[in-house]
Amino acid sequence: xxxxxxxxxxxxxxxxxxxxxxxxxxxxxxxxxxxxxxxxxxxxxxxxxxxxxxxxxxxxxxxxxxxxxxxxxxxxxxxxxxxxxxxxxxxxxxxxxxxxxxxxxxxxxx
Amino acid sequence: xxxxxxxxxxxxxxxxxxxxxxxxxxxxxxxxxxxxxxxxxxxxxxxxxxxxxxxxxxxxxxxxxxxxxxxxxxxxxxxxxxxxxxxxxxxxxxxxxxxxxxxxxxxxxxx
Numbered sequence: 656x657x658x659x660x661x662x663x664x665x666x667x668x669x670x671x672x673x674x675x676x677x678x679x680x681x682x683x684x685x686x687x688x689x690x691x692x693x694x695x696x697x698x699x700x701x702x703x704x705x706x707x708x709x710x711x712x713x714x715x716x717x718x719x720x721x722x723x724x725x726x727x728x729x730x731x732x733x734x735x736x737x738x739x740x741x742x743x744x745x746x747x748x749x750x751x752x753x754x755x756x757x758x759x760x761x762x763x764x765x
Numbered sequence: 766x767x768x769x770x771x772x773x774x775x776x777x778x779x780x781x782x783x784x785x786x787x788x789x790x791x792x793x794x795x796x797x798x799x800x801x802x803x804x805x806x807x808x809x810x811x812x813x814x815x816x817x818x819x820x821x822x823x824x825x826x827x828x829x830x831x832x833x834x835x836x837x838x839x840x841x842x843x844x845x846x847x848x849x850x851x852x853x854x855x856x857x858x859x860x861x862x863x864x865x866x867x868x869x870x871x872x873x874x875x876x
Contacts (some may be wrong), residue, residue, distance in 0.1 A: 686863075687809070688864060697769070697858075700864035700866070703864060744810075751860075752810065752813070755807030
């Protein structure tokens with residue numbers, strides 16, 4: 656079963672705007688990861704946030720984690736057309752199993 | 766560093782036929798995964814190997830799917846016989862220090 660549920664399912668923005676995607680999950684986790692998938696390609700790991708962390712930054716990416724609400728968000732600042740892709744959150748259990756959500760399709764218009 | 770290799774990239778077969786996919790993980794990665802990704806959904810884990818042993822195959826439809834990793838390096842995933850609902854992208858991944866590294870996938874179409 657899918658653990659993470661992303662919302663929105665699709666997001667369309669203009670270049671330069673910020674994009675925020677949310678992920679909710681149901682069970683306890685060891686860490687939560689965000690992946691990106693370009694059309695027809697494999698997934699690329701973006702960022703990992705551990706269960707005892709609340710916020711993490713990597714370049715234009717900012718991830719937050721609220722374990723009390725069992726939710727995470729991914730913020731992409733100053734978006735570019737090249738950011739157009741599907742974004743997936745994946746929860747990682749204590750024994751290392753990755754469970755992906757349905758994903759958010761991001762379209763950035765130039 | 767070479768990434769995860771998969772072949773073929775595309776495969777079209779008719780239902781009830783057999784098909785096999787191959788994966789070569791990143792050198793030194795002991796843990797290997799096979800995922801099924803149906804269009805519009807996130808990847809679903811089919812099987813996880815640690816070296817040549819199976820760690821988790823709870824979501825593998827064992828009546829038609831099989832996988833092996835005999836020497837703890839390359840792996841093959843087989844479907845026999847295929848059904849229409851097996852049409853999907855099959856992704857292989859190997860585990861690095863903290864994240865999984867994915868191959869480009871094999872897109873299977875079952876007619």
